[in-house]
Amino acid sequence: RKTLALLHNGNATVVEWLSSPVVYRADVSFVDKINAAADLVHRPDRVFHHYLQMARKNYREYLQGERVRLKKYLYVLRPLMAAL
Incomplete structure (x- = not known):
């Protein structure tokens, strides 16, 4: 229920879960149906803005200090790459 909501x-x-090449276990019939549902409701523009906002927030929180750990750059780069 939660996933459908x-x-x-x-x-x-x-959407990332559904498009991931990593599948541990799957009911093929269910996966086909949920992918069809995802195609009906998926809004790429909303996903793009989600990732853009995530990158902005992480930039403000993690990259404004005098010393920044390398890992923190990944917190900004990952959502930017997902937006692409």
């Missing part, structure tokens, strides 16, 4: 609201993480 998140998908209905355009949650980017659910």
Whole structure:
């Protein structure tokens, strides 16, 4: 239920899960149906803005200090790459 509600609201993480090449276990019939549902409700523009906002927030929080750990740059780069 939660996943379907998140998908209905355009949650980017659910779309990532569905498009991931890593699958541990799957009910093929269910996956086909949920992918069809995702195609109906997926809004790429909302996902793009989600990742852009995430990158901005992480930039403000992690890259404004005098010393920045390398890992913190990844917190900004990952959502930017996902937006592309």
